[in-house]
Amino acid sequence: MRCTYCMPAEGFDSVAHANILTYEEILRIVRISSQIGVKKFRITGGEPLVRRGIVELVKEMNSIDGVETTFTTNGLLLEEMAESLKGAGVKRLNISIDSLKRERFHKITLTDKLDKVLRGIEKAHEVGFNPIKLNVVAIKGFNDDEIMDFVALAKDRPYHVRFIEFMPMRENSWDRDQFMACDEIEGVIKNNLPQPLIAVHEKNSPSRDYSIDGYAGRIGLISPVSRHFCDSCNRIRLTSDGHIKSCLLREGEEDIKTAMRKGATDEEVKFLISRAVILKGAGHSLGDSETPLENADRPMTQIGG
Numbered sequence: 001m002r003c004t005y006c007m008p009a010e011g012f013d014s015v016a017h018a019n020i021l022t023y024e025e026i027l028r029i030v031r032i033s034s035q036i037g038v039k040k041f042r043i044t045g046g047e048p049l050v051r052r053g054i055v056e057l058v059k060e061m062n063s064i065d066g067v068e069t070t071f072t073t074n075g076l077l078l079e080e081m082a083e084s085l086k087g088a089g090v091k092r093l094n095i096s097i098d099s100l101k102r103e104r105f106h107k108i109t110l111t112d113k114l115d116k117v118l119r120g121i122e123k124a125h126e127v128g129f130n131p132i133k134l135n136v137v138a139i140k141g142f143n144d145d146e147i148m149d150f151v152a153l154a155k156d157r158p159y160h161v162r163f164i165e166f167m168p169m170r171e172n173s174w175d176r177d178q179f180m181a182c183d184e185i186e187g188v189i190k191n192n193l194p195q196p197l198i199a200v201h202e203k204n205s206p207s208r209d210y211s212i213d214g215y216a217g218r219i220g221l222i223s224p225v226s227r228h229f230c231d232s233c234n235r236i237r238l239t240s241d242g243h244i245k246s247c248l249l250r251e252g253e254e255d256i257k258t259a260m261r262k263g264a265t266d267e268e269v270k271f272l273i274s275r276a277v278i279l280k281g282a283g284h285s286l287g288d289s290e291t292p293l294e295n296a297d298r299p300m301t302q303i304g305g
């Protein structure tokens with residue numbers, strides 16, 4: 001897929017294989033970070049399910065004491081892979097879907113495969129993933145008239161439908177007129193729903209979650225632009241080329257791959273990971289000024305959402 005809010009239509013320069021972390025390196029980092037308190041590992045991308053041997057990797061990750069794995073995926077390969085992911089011990093799935101209308105889905109992803117993604121979601125539900133989180137980037141003038149259709153997905157199924165504010169990132173198609181704040185999305189839902197939204201507090205969750213009487217699932221609002229949640233964000237990111245980023249929206253990285261390839265001991269790697277955590281900034285500045293994101297050193301495709 002080439003989601004236009006995430007990457008240029010013509011794609012991007014690929015990274016040489018030698019510059020990508022090997023599975024052995026990833027497993028070493030997972031093992032070491034699990035020893036200093038990191039327990040949840042979300043695999044994202046790019047599209048994580050296209051990487052060869054990914055099921056074996058998560059199986060190995062899950063065999064490390066205390067490690068929980070989850071994925072964020074575009075859902076295209078789930079019809080075939082959901083069962084083996086479940087079998088490999090994956091705990092939860094986040095699936096991105098920004099329109100339930102075929103033509104719009106094609107326009108935003110540049111791929112005419114809405115039905116395949118819907119079948120993938122269904123398959124993930126069938127094999128027992130629960131909850132399944134559905135990520136919807138809210139784009140004014142594009143999918144804002146589908147908000148209630150997405151909310152309806154949470155009625156009979158335990159899906160968590162999460163609306164994400166459209167973030168201006170390097171190399172994406174952001175436009176101020178297309179921005180829709182979570183408060184506005186919440187207003188649309190409240191105006192159209194007879195039942196009240198009931199706040200559900202989830203520790204360290206990036207989303208404000210709500211349950212609705214009579215609904216099996218939930219609704220979530222993720223507001224990286226209009227209402228920062230930095231004070232409760234405990235995430236750090238490891239890029240596929242081996243750099244630790246302690247904030248998606250700030251520059252600054254710890255090059256852990258080079259250190260490992262130069263022979264760093266486990267204690268030294270532990271130190272680098274800890275330093276990245278300690279130096280995690282108090283907040284980011286997205287949405288604070290008219291400038292989109294002047295301090296972004298990488299496009300989203302190189303970090304993972």
Ligand code: SAM
Nearest residue numbers: 005006045046047072073074096135166167305
């Ligand atoms: N390929 C996978 C997928 O489609 O979910 C994982 C990578 S994708 C970058 C991860 C998440 O980031 C998706 O839910 C996507 O919608 C979100 N995302 C990407 N660009 C975004 C933007 N500019 N604003 C808000 N969310 C964005």
